[in-house]
Amino acid sequence: xxxxxxxxxxxxxxxxxxxxxxxxxxxxxxxxxxxxxxxxxxxxxxxxxxxxxxxxxxxxxxxxxxxxxxxxxxxxxxxxxxxxxxxxxxxxxxxxxxxxxxxxxxxxxxxxxxxxxxxxxxxxxxxxxxxxxxxxxxxxxxxxxxxxxxxxxxxxxxxxxxxxxxxxxxxxxxxxxxxxxxxxxxxxxxxxxxxxxxxxx
Amino acid sequence: xxxxxxxxxxxxxxxxxxxxxxxxxxxxxxxxxxxxxxxxxxxxxxxxxxxxxxxxxxxxxxxxxxxxxxxxxxxxxxxxxxxxxxxxxxxxxxxxxxxxxxxxxxxxxxxxxxxxxxxxxxxxxxxxxxxxxxxxxxxxxxxxxxxxxxxxxxxxxxxxxxxxxxxxxxxxxxxxxxxxxxxxxxxxxxxxxxxxxxxxx
Numbered sequence: 001x002x003x004x005x006x007x008x009x010x011x012x013x014x015x016x017x018x019x020x021x022x023x024x025x026x027x028x029x030x031x032x033x034x035x036x037x038x039x040x041x042x043x044x045x046x047x048x049x050x051x052x053x054x055x056x057x058x059x060x061x062x063x064x065x066x067x068x069x070x071x072x073x074x075x076x077x078x079x080x081x082x083x084x085x086x087x088x089x090x091x092x093x094x095x096x097x098x099x100x101x102x103x104x105x106x107x108x109x110x111x112x113x114x115x116x117x118x119x120x121x122x123x124x125x126x127x128x129x130x131x132x133x134x135x136x137x138x139x140x141x142x143x144x145x146x147x148x149x150x151x152x153x154x155x156x157x158x159x160x161x162x163x164x165x166x167x168x169x170x171x172x173x174x175x176x177x178x179x180x181x182x183x184x185x186x187x188x189x190x191x192x193x194x195x196x197x198x199x200x201x
Numbered sequence: 202x203x204x205x206x207x208x209x210x211x212x213x214x215x216x217x218x219x220x221x222x223x224x225x226x227x228x229x230x231x232x233x234x235x236x237x238x239x240x241x242x243x244x245x246x247x248x249x250x251x252x253x254x255x256x257x258x259x260x261x262x263x264x265x266x267x268x269x270x271x272x273x274x275x276x277x278x279x280x281x282x283x284x285x286x287x288x289x290x291x292x293x294x295x296x297x298x299x300x301x302x303x304x305x306x307x308x309x310x311x312x313x314x315x316x317x318x319x320x321x322x323x324x325x326x327x328x329x330x331x332x333x334x335x336x337x338x339x340x341x342x343x344x345x346x347x348x349x350x351x352x353x354x355x356x357x358x359x360x361x362x363x364x365x366x367x368x369x370x371x372x373x374x375x376x377x378x379x380x381x382x383x384x385x386x387x388x389x390x391x392x393x394x395x396x397x398x399x400x401x402x
Contacts (some may be wrong), residue, residue: 003272003293003294003297004265005253005256005265005266005267006267006292007248007251007255007267008251008252008265008267010248010251010252010254011248011249011251011252013248014244014245014248014249018230018233018234019229019230019233020226020230021230022228025221027291027294028220028291029220029221029222029287030252030289031291032219032220033219033252033253034250034253034256034265036253038253039254041249042250042253043215043246044215045246045249045250047208047211047212047214047215047217048212048234048242048245048246048249049242049243049246050207050208050211050212051211051231051234051235051242052235052237052239052242053208053210053335054206054208054232055206055208055235056211064205064206064235065206066206066207066208075306088232089232090228090229090232091259092204093204093228094204096204101361106204119254120268125347152378161335168260
């Protein structure tokens, strides 16, 4: 149904193509953009172009950065012997938020997914192996922190097997009951993992 | 917390400023834009600029249009004697969707709101009066279709009073139980209006 002017329909289409935005929300966003002052609409468009142009992947850990090396890899206060492997750049933020981790990262930019036709060459696995295999490598531990779902688990398993020949410890994040949660609402799989992973007090 | 590269933070800020988009959704949208091919990110930015540049208000009814006159006002199959007054351009779409209405529109671009500092001169009330008062006016009925909330009702009331001196019938949309709904879930105000507005069968 093309009721609105063509350029407005086009803008609605663009918003609707974003993840989690339905047709109605897209209309609302497009109307909002039209109601903005010219300069603000332009700075919105510029923000899209600028972010796209200036953000690239860190040459060391593949995290998003504006320079050649990201702020974590550039910092001299991080422990370069521990590498946390995550699937997406946003996961780096999640781990940083815990304020507990002081190592560096490796961002895979995806997980292995036979259904989504994502194979080992489509994500940054090779870059990780090259980091570990480098002559000047200081890496002693690799923490797998992919999401605890089927694809994330399979990816972690696949990478840990590739890392076997190298002299590094491979660990993964603990599974269990979320802090502040309630046993009653924990699903079976989580409870099973929590029991398996029980620790002495 | 400025953890991401500056241009990415900027894009996240822009998304977060849109209505109904929180910080987490904004991050998700920004990451999605970064994952788009260059050409698609550019066409997204262009869509914003283009819509903003080419869409203006119809000189007759103030609805959004790319030309001087909107498609409804330009159509020779619409009944120019009936004008439906709505608060926002998106409301035109809602009424059109009913496929029942064949008159023309007038878009106020807002409602009177003392709290929001929106007075009669801030919305397109004067344009409506000019339409009705024009020498070649064919208008015989004005249907008030502002939203059935306090501000919408007050705006409809205010306008209907201004229209008293003119020889036009002023009506408003019927209030009542939504079709397909359930008496049990209807709120008191709606039920009251439905009883008041009962019609003979």
